[in-house]
Amino acid sequence: MEQQTRKTFLMEQKIRVIVAKPGLDGHDRGAKVVARALRDAGMEVIYTGLRQTPEMIAEAALQEDVDVVGLSILSGAHMALIPRVIELLRANGQENVLVYAGGIIPEEDIPALKAAGVREVYGPGSSTEVMVADIREAVAKLEKEQVG
Amino acid sequence: MDMFDKVLAGERLALARLLTLVENDTPKGRLALDYLFPHTGKAHLIGITGSPGTGKSSLVNRLALSLRASGVEKVAVIAVDPSSPFTGGALLGDRVRMRDLCGDPGIFIRSMASRGALGGLARMTASVSQVLDAAGFDVILIETVGAGQSEVDIARLAHTVIVVEAPGLGDDIQAIKAGILEIADILAVNKCDLPGAEQTARQLRAMLEMAHPTRPGNLPEDQSAPIWLPPVILSCTQGCQGIDEIIQAANAHREFLKTSGEWARREQERLKNGLEAMISAALLERWRGGLEPGEFERILDGLTERKISPFEAVDKLLDG
Numbered sequence: 001m002e003q004q005t006r007k008t009f010l011m012e013q014k015i016r017v018i019v020a021k022p023g024l025d026g027h028d029r030g031a032k033v034v035a036r037a038l039r040d041a042g043m044e045v046i047y048t049g050l051r052q053t054p055e056m057i058a059e060a061a062l063q064e065d066v067d068v069v070g071l072s073i074l075s076g077a078h079m080a081l082i083p084r085v086i087e088l089l090r091a092n093g094q095e096n097v098l099v100y101a102g103g104i105i106p107e108e109d110i111p112a113l114k115a116a117g118v119r120e121v122y123g124p125g126s127s128t129e130v131m132v133a134d135i136r137e138a139v140a141k142l143e144k145e146q147v148g
Numbered sequence: 149m150d151m152f153d154k155v156l157a158g159e160r161l162a163l164a165r166l167l168t169l170v171e172n173d174t175p176k177g178r179l180a181l182d183y184l185f186p187h188t189g190k191a192h193l194i195g196i197t198g199s200p201g202t203g204k205s206s207l208v209n210r211l212a213l214s215l216r217a218s219g220v221e222k223v224a225v226i227a228v229d230p231s232s233p234f235t236g237g238a239l240l241g242d243r244v245r246m247r248d249l250c251g252d253p254g255i256f257i258r259s260m261a262s263r264g265a266l267g268g269l270a271r272m273t274a275s276v277s278q279v280l281d282a283a284g285f286d287v288i289l290i291e292t293v294g295a296g297q298s299e300v301d302i303a304r305l306a307h308t309v310i311v312v313e314a315p316g317l318g319d320d321i322q323a324i325k326a327g328i329l330e331i332a333d334i335l336a337v338n339k340c341d342l343p344g345a346e347q348t349a350r351q352l353r354a355m356l357e358m359a360h361p362t363r364p365g366n367l368p369e370d371q372s373a374p375i376w377l378p379p380v381i382l383s384c385t386q387g388c389q390g391i392d393e394i395i396q397a398a399n400a401h402r403e404f405l406k407t408s409g410e411w412a413r414r415e416q417e418r419l420k421n422g423l424e425a426m427i428s429a430a431l432l433e434r435w436r437g438g439l440e441p442g443e444f445e446r447i448l449d450g451l452t453e454r455k456i457s458p459f460e461a462v463d464k465l466l467d468g
Contacts, residue, residue: 039232039235064259
């Protein structure tokens with residue numbers, strides 16, 4: 001009960017996430033499942049829809065001042081699109097935004113993506129609970145660093 | 149340069165960050181509102197409201213494009229979607245319909261979750277619009293959550309309210325009910341390519357006819373005062389029909405507000421409402437701060453067990 005009343009009265013900081021589909025594939029079921037899971041975990045999820053260019057995603061991430069960008073790709077163009085999104089985020093001054101990737105991404109590409117700044121890659125069958133826990137932990141750590 | 153001055157100078161990253169601070173009602177956000185307040189009061193706030201699925205976001209997309217094409221320098225969009233009452237999370241999907249607005253440096257879109265507020269907006273939407281106003285946006289389009297019948301907060305915030313209807317959503321009885329239709333300065337019958345659009349428009353016109361200010365009983369006290377008759381406009385965002393008409397009507401409405409003195413009156417009303425809301429919030433905060441730990445829960449238990457009535461509970465909580 002105590003917690004319930006708290007929730008109604010206090011403005012709390014919300015984790016804001018963009019879930020985006022860069023590139024040309026038209027399958028967004030996975031992205032929607034993730035968006036829904038993050039929503040159910042109490043986050044504010046901005047869903048941008050299909051066929052986004054890296055420029056569109058970076059612009060939306062800036063305007064919405066998100067903590068997290070989630071990118072879902074099934075087309076195979078991840079090595080071109082994901083590093084480009086990260087580059088644009090950094091160029092816009094959003095150095096601290098956490099970038100996660102999901103979709104069909106071969107094992108051997110993961111190290112290169114992580115080197116480019118992707119925090120974690122979630123393939124098919126990943127647990128949404130793990131994603132939620134990862135994001136919460138990473139955002140909390142980031143906030144601590146910024147305050148400290 | 150200080151963050152607040154960066155916002156005044158139109159820097160987008162500083163603006164986005166400040167909007168978060170204001171939305172979360174942080175101490176720095178409040179400082180910013182103090183600092184920026186003298187720079188507000190210039191923007192034309194246009195509200196867009198209506199039932200879920202009537203095409204509000206798509207209409208906002210078209211309106212913003214047309215406004216920019218007609219030479220308006222800076223257009224902001226605030227799109228509000230509901231928060232879950234259970235988890236507090238939200239899925240903000242209005243941007244999906246606004247993809248045509250990407251890449252235009254004269255446009256800034258911000259999504260907001262309603263965070264428990266019930267009037268169709270979030271508690272901090274007014275403050276967020278103030279920041280955008282101070283940042284030099286000429287027109288601010290405010291899209292409410294999909295509104296049923298009584299989510300009318302937008303009428304207290306916006307200068308001009310566009311109520312979006314679509315064909316097939318109700319008969320002429322719906323049209324004469326109190327609530328959302330009463331707050332319309334402009335009525336848009338969207339998706340007018342669908343069958344029944346003309347009939348919906350006719351019902352809305354009949355509704356307006358009944359409330360016509362020149363009918364006996366509806367006459368205003370000062371009969372020389374100019375009157376505004378809400379136009380009913382058929383629109384379609386696929387074929388871009390009716391968009392320029394809506395913008396012309398919104399501009400005409402702004403002129404009407406300014407020449408009739410209604411602009412100043414609404415501005416005062418808005419500030420008064422905002423002040424009252426802030427006083428309520430501040431008093432509530434102060435009251436909660438002075439509460440003995442566990443007292444609220446104890447009285448709530450008494451209430452749940454039907455030992456005391458809600459009025460008695462309030463008396464106990466306020467006066468001890």
